[in-house]
Amino acid sequence: MKLEMKDSPxxxxxxxxxxxxxxxxIIAVIHQREPDQDKKTLNVQIVLELPEGRLENLTAILKGQGVHIQRIDRERLLYKRTVIIxxxxxxxxxxxxxxxxxSTGYAEVSELSMSMPxxxxRSSSRITIKALSKNDMESALAILRKVSEQKNLLMIEPLEEIA
Structure with missing residues (x-):
């Protein structure tokens, strides 16, 4: 969420x-204390997790407090798995x-770390993939398995799954 609010204690x-x-x-808050000189407001970005169906209630409460909601984005890639290659x-x-x-459009590599001795x-890489659904995650992992076989790589999976 990106919010605009009065610059007051x-x-x-x-x-x-x-x-x-x-x-x-609340996952993260980005708060820049540089008020807009004309409006005396602050912009705040908040990364948060909400249970399903609670966003409408939250926005109503914030609006009732005079907080202007400039933008709400939703994470579209909800499933996450980490593998080692x-x-x-x-x-x-x-x-x-x-x-x-x-390139699938339904999954992407969101994190990659590598060790090259x-x-x-041989090197090793920790790869985290995010996907739209469990089925999409399985399809993405199938692609990675096939690529690993073609390139003679060892794939170790899954280390974790977060939905």
Whole structure:
């Protein structure tokens, strides 16, 4: 959510409290204390998780407090899995491997970390994939399994699943 509120003491706390009141969880708050000189307002971005069906109640409470909601975005990729890939990742074109997942339109690589001990030794990569649904996640993992087989890579899965 991107919010605009009065630049006065206690306004940020007042805007955050209703999130927990409706059962939400605050992930991050980006608060820049540079008021708009004409309006005397602050812009605040909040990343949060809300149980299904609670957004309407939250927006009504915030509007009732005089908080202007500038934007609400929803995370469209709700399913997440992390796998490990081991092999000659750079020599087999890691960007191609990632691209095959990202080009689906229903899944993407959201995190990637890599360890490369030496140029001629096998490297390992921790890859996190996000997808629209469980079926889409299975399709994305099937693509990654096929790519791993084609490129002679070892794929270890799943480390976690978050829905």
């Amino acid at each position: 206690g306004q940020l706390v007042a805007a955050l409290k209703p999130i927990s009141d409706v059962g939400g969880n 081991i092999g000659h990742l750079m020599h087999t074109d890691l960007s191609d491997t990632v691209g095959r997942i990202d 030496a140029v001629n030794e």
